Amino acid sequence: MQRTSDQVSDAKRWGAGALVFAALAVVGGMSNAYVISLLTIVLLFTFMGQSWNLMLGIGGQLSIGHALFIGIGAYAVAILNIKYGVTPWIGLLLGAVIAGFVGAVLAWLSFRFEVRGIYFALLTIAAAEFARIMFGGWDYVGGMQGLFYQAPGGTMDLGMLRGDARFYYFVALALAAIGIAGTELISRSYWGYVWRAMRDDDEAARALGVRTFRHKVLVVSISAATAAIGGGVLGLVQGAIFPDSIMGMAISVDVLIGPVVGGLGTAFGPLVGSMAAIPLHHAMGALGDSLGLPGLNSVAYGAVLILVVWFLPDGIWPAIVRLYGAIQLPARGRISQLRKVEE
């Protein structure tokens, strides 16, 4: 009984997801350049937010230094492509492998020496800041001046991942879809169950045979690797990378806004949250500029964040699901009433 009802809601969920992405594809075909480039950033932050969400929302490990992994990905793609003409596909792969390794080492060392929770989060910031300063002083990768991609020639080239704004929109859309579907699949796999168990109660999970140490290292490593893929594409989209922006504190914060606002640990949360937060940030920035109030975007942004966290502590997406459930329940009640009448 229960299992059938699970399957029905499963099919519904995947169907709803497919519908949302079909709609986003249509939007990508119709919208103007400004909307396209804004939504590309939204979708990339959805993907990177999803990677962060996997680590905290499912694995229970907080990172405030995701810029480290995003930066590694961005540099791997840029160095190989700009200096050696290698396709970004290889750069993305290599960046993911390096970031996954760095994440695993960081997690292994810190959990081995009982650096956990907020102290682990502080360590991620320290590592990201260390990398930012190191890349800033490293002439081979352009130092503080960064690295610049050649302007795309206008023709779309999937093999070299080059194209116009609309091309990158669809790349970002594909990534976001993969991120959401991947999170959904992982959270319903063996990994998802044991990760959520160790997130909720580490000691109780261990008593049930969960080898939490290796699973924590694994979740950090996977999160790092996927964040690096997002960072690699972000660098391509922006056309240039600078250590202060791609590895700065600001990007570590930007990455976690989507999932926190949208709903921690959920598959759709990072998309909903990024959709709400990033355009707002831009709109307030534009409004602030026109009014001559340059700080307005940050103030408004902060205010909205506080409101969301205050009124919807689980995030926007769980609130939508609850609302939908509340609308659905009476309807279901009616149907079963009807059945009774028929009988």
Add this chain to the structure above:
Amino acid sequence: MTALLEVKNLTKAFVGLVAVNDVSFSLQAGRITALIGPNGAGKTTCFNLVAGALRPTAGQVLFEGCSLEREPPEAVCRMGIARTFQIVRPMKDMSVLENAMVGAFSWSTNVKEARDKAYESLETVGLAGKANARTDQLTLPDRKMLEMAKALSTRPKLLLLDEVMAGLRPTESAGVVGVLHRLAEDGLTILLVEHVMRIVMEVASTVVVLHHGAKIAEGKPSEVVTDPAVLESYLGAGFHA
């Protein structure tokens, strides 16, 4: 008959207090043994030592001949010892069913297999009807049963139960006693901490009594309840039968 678990001279000293003091006992396979003693006697500490949650100050724990003192809790579980927590520890953001599934992932990585096992465990403890509930919707006795279902999902050879029947009405605890007898008939070895003597008498074939960390008696339930040292520990010095 061979012993499944052997505890030898087990000692745990906390700062300023010896919680378990030179305790030895062994558990026969397929039997139900009760570990009793007044509050603070060291029963839960004893469980923590066997389950790998605490390192003993001295002494040995042998399970099927393997020494357990240096093993972490997850390894002890994977060797076949499952425990419940006296203060229940449900995974609060997972459903009842999902909680019961976690244990099954100690021997399977297949989600369907884990779900089937979890249903079976919930069925055993009478929680199958609440499989999709959130854990905070359960009553305390139900949460204790969930602890037991989680442990059963690991397919243990030895089950350590810390006061799982606390708060149950007599008819309900009689049901659980029936379940324990059936599990033991299927070959499971059980060590349980229980305060209600009536239940201990019904369920256990052997009783080990702790007092101030030391073992003061061991034997059949009927013998133990008439032991002067046991009566004294429960009712205070100066009592004589």
